[in-house]
Amino acid sequence: METDKRSRAGDGSRPRTGVRPMHEYHRLKDKIAIVGVGNTAYGNFPDTDDYGLGAEAFRRAVEDCGLPKEHIDGLLVCRIPYYARMGEILGLAPRWTVPLPPHGRMSAMAIIEAAAALEAGLCNYAALIYANIGRSRRVNYGGEESPGVWDAWGFTSPGAAHAMMFQRHMALFGTTTRQLAEVSVAIRHHACLNPDAVMKQPITIEDHEAARPITEPLRLLDYCLINDGAVCLILTTRERAADLQKRPVLISGVGAREAYRTASISNFDLNFWYDELRDVADQAYGMAGVGPSDIDALMCYDNFSPTVLFSLEGLGFCQQGEAGGLVEGGTLKIGGALPTNTDGGHLSNSYMQGWALNVEAVRQLRGECGERQVQGAEVVQFVAATPCSRSIIYTPG
Amino acid sequence: MKDTMPTRPLPRIDAVSRGFWENARAGRLSVQRCEECGHRHFPGGPVCPRCLSSRQGWEIVSGRGTLLSWVRFHRAYWEGFRAELPYVVILVGLEEGPLLISNLVGAEPETMRIGDAVEAVFEPLTDEVTLPKFRPRE
Numbered sequence: 297m298e299t300d301k302r303s304r305a306g307d308g309s310r311p312r313t314g315v316r317p318m319h320e321y322h323r324l325k326d327k328i329a330i331v332g333v334g335n336t337a338y339g340n341f342p343d344t345d346d347y348g349l350g351a352e353a354f355r356r357a358v359e360d361c362g363l364p365k366e367h368i369d370g371l372l373v374c375r376i377p378y379y380a381r382m383g384e385i386l387g388l389a390p391r392w393t394v395p396l397p398p399h400g401r402m403s404a405m406a407i408i409e410a411a412a413a414l415e416a417g418l419c420n421y422a423a424l425i426y427a428n429i430g431r432s433r434r435v436n437y438g439g440e441e442s443p444g445v446w447d448a449w450g451f452t453s454p455g456a457a458h459a460m461m462f463q464r465h466m467a468l469f470g471t472t473t474r475q476l477a478e479v480s481v482a483i484r485h486h487a488c489l490n491p492d493a494v495m496k497q498p499i500t501i502e503d504h505e506a507a508r509p510i511t512e513p514l515r516l517l518d519y520c521l522i523n524d525g526a527v528c529l530i531l532t533t534r535e536r537a538a539d540l541q542k543r544p545v546l547i548s549g550v551g552a553r554e555a556y557r558t559a560s561i562s563n564f565d566l567n568f569w570y571d572e573l574r575d576v577a578d579q580a581y582g583m584a585g586v587g588p589s590d591i592d593a594l595m596c597y598d599n600f601s602p603t604v605l606f607s608l609e610g611l612g613f614c615q616q617g618e619a620g621g622l623v624e625g626g627t628l629k630i631g632g633a634l635p636t637n638t639d640g641g642h643l644s645n646s647y648m649q650g651w652a653l654n655v656e657a658v659r660q661l662r663g664e665c666g667e668r669q670v671q672g673a674e675v676v677q678f679v680a681a682t683p684c685s686r687s688i689i690y691t692p693g
Numbered sequence: 694m695k696d697t698m699p700t701r702p703l704p705r706i707d708a709v710s711r712g713f714w715e716n717a718r719a720g721r722l723s724v725q726r727c728e729e730c731g732h733r734h735f736p737g738g739p740v741c742p743r744c745l746s747s748r749q750g751w752e753i754v755s756g757r758g759t760l761l762s763w764v765r766f767h768r769a770y771w772e773g774f775r776a777e778l779p780y781v782v783i784l785v786g787l788e789e790g791p792l793l794i795s796n797l798v799g800a801e802p803e804t805m806r807i808g809d810a811v812e813a814v815f816e817p818l819t820d821e822v823t824l825p826k827f828r829p830r831e
Contacts, residue, residue: 440702456764463807
């Protein structure tokens, strides 16, 4: 039985890193809703820019929830050059503004910050806008554009950091590249069911194994796409959400833990962010009152395919070192035990750095996903395993 | 005279890191050590991450460590590395604690296992910069 692979790991008694805080997140449980989502097409759009894409995503999100934009009094932007110019373009006069840097780990951080601001009354309706023009502007994610401590030895790029982690995972646990391929193959399968996805050709494990190496042991099909596009989410309180046109999707659980101790080796952790993810899992599942066996679909930050394995282990879908075996045989496909990244993720849908995965979580819970709908989806989890690990558990309002 | 060879990236040598690079040029590996609490760390920073003291120096270390992981680059992110493709970068855990990114000398990583012993060797790159690298240790 595939479901047997999903038994909860650990007994919760092992020591965690750092100081254990009092988790006060519980006051946010089911208080804040995502009420509107929007995204642009995904691809190569040299004729527009961050603002043009962001405006398109915003317009679609406003239409999605039916809220007059004059009501929006909170603005959070990520990877957009100047928040005030974005506000000018959209004709907004908010009383709460947060700009975030263009890092992949920001999406759930942003959603949690906005939820806290809404709960505190700092704003009533928050629009969160993310835009990326990395494709048309030929962003490399390494070398001269991102100088680091280790450049002289030729070490650069987030992909290389994940390659070094996966090499270690193989050595410690016997994980194989064919198991890693299962991640890319399942997520590409979902992209083929998503009319908006960039990559529409099915791939096999053999295709993965034959792809050109980039930072060995990682190959091209272990890498996320680089494409242009934008995403917008509109959040408000549960009470205000009742007046809008779509069924609200509630934030039922959140978890957070940073790992800054090896930040000079960017995007790297010697233990795969395992301890931090265990913390995140305890927080998010405890707050939502669910466990891994309750998750109907997982939206897993997949900048590189190994991140999915690290996430599955850290959240407790299996023991540490066992994710390779867990994903064999199509576990992550729709119809498998744990449908993961049902929109095609970063690997095959769009490199929206976690933002589009949160939109997909909303659409799955609304039942709007057509061919890729997970039937009866009631609990959907987002997770990002990064130096700022985050998880959000969504349920229908 | 204009250098027509594509250049490799060089380290940024500043007030904090200067000691490390001066030691490396003399064939010695060093890590930053807090003079208050003894904590060792790399790369150097303006204060000790454990006790926040500003009193820190560069302590010569053994040069011995273990191979923790490796990656082989098949893509040149700098033109200066194109001629070396594919090249190997390793992660070393020093006996004294800190982690270092470096290169492997005198062996292919496939002949080694994670946890194998390595030791530092020194390769001059420019007049000012000598790179600590690592080779297998018996």
